[in-house]
Amino acid sequence: MVKTVRVVAALIPQPGDGARFLVQQRLPGGSRALLWEFPGGKVEPGETEQAALARECREELDVELDVGRRLWEGRHTYPDLTVELVLYGARMVSGEPKPLGAHALRFMTPAEMQALPFCEADIPLLEDLVAGRLELSA
Numbered sequence: 001m002v003k004t005v006r007v008v009a010a011l012i013p014q015p016g017d018g019a020r021f022l023v024q025q026r027l028p029g030g031s032r033a034l035l036w037e038f039p040g041g042k043v044e045p046g047e048t049e050q051a052a053l054a055r056e057c058r059e060e061l062d063v064e065l066d067v068g069r070r071l072w073e074g075r076h077t078y079p080d081l082t083v084e085l086v087l088y089g090a091r092m093v094s095g096e097p098k099p100l101g102a103h104a105l106r107f108m109t110p111a112e113m114q115a116l117p118f119c120e121a122d123i124p125l126l127e128d129l130v131a132g133r134l135e136l137s138a
């Protein structure tokens with residue numbers, strides 16, 4: 001049996017362009033190498049999901065987030081890990097995103113994301129996003 005981790009991820013719109021959101025490409029060499037994902041990471045013991053998301057984006061992107069509502073949740077088992085993925089709406093309140101913990105960063109539309117090699121856990125999320133099934137407004 002593989003370990004289960006709770007992973008929080010952020011749907012961050014490009015400032016001034018509500019149609020595009022920030023996605024990052026994972027580093028080469030590790031798990032899910034060079035696949036694309038939403039910024040975020042694992043929730044540490046004793047940490048709220050919102051605090052974990054703000055911490056991860058501060059560490060990995062050098063931005064401060066205003067974390068909003070939970071938008072989507074799903075579970076996926078990889079050969080090494082089961083991921084409980086939770087997506088939150090968020091907006092950047094300061095800083096410019098920098099790829100401190102990623103190979104690349106891009107702002108993309110959901111349809112453009114579907115053309116990228118994404119982490120498998122995100123595939124149903126992208127389908128819901130493209131189909132307009134996530135309630136993005138506040």
Ligand SMILES: Nc1nc2c([nH]c(=O)n2[C@@H]2O[C@H](COP(=O)(O)OP(=O)(O)OP(=O)(O)O)[C@@H](O)[C@H]2O)c(=O)[nH]1
Nearest residue numbers: 007009031032037038039040041042083119120121122
């Ligand atoms: N941040 C993020 N992680 C995701 C997404 N989809 C998905 O399957 N994951 C997986 O969830 C886990 C996130 O953990 P992480 O980012 O803290 O850990 P990592 O593997 O990069 O580093 P580490 O385990 O060496 O600390 C990774 O296994 C990653 O592949 C996503 O959209 N965003």
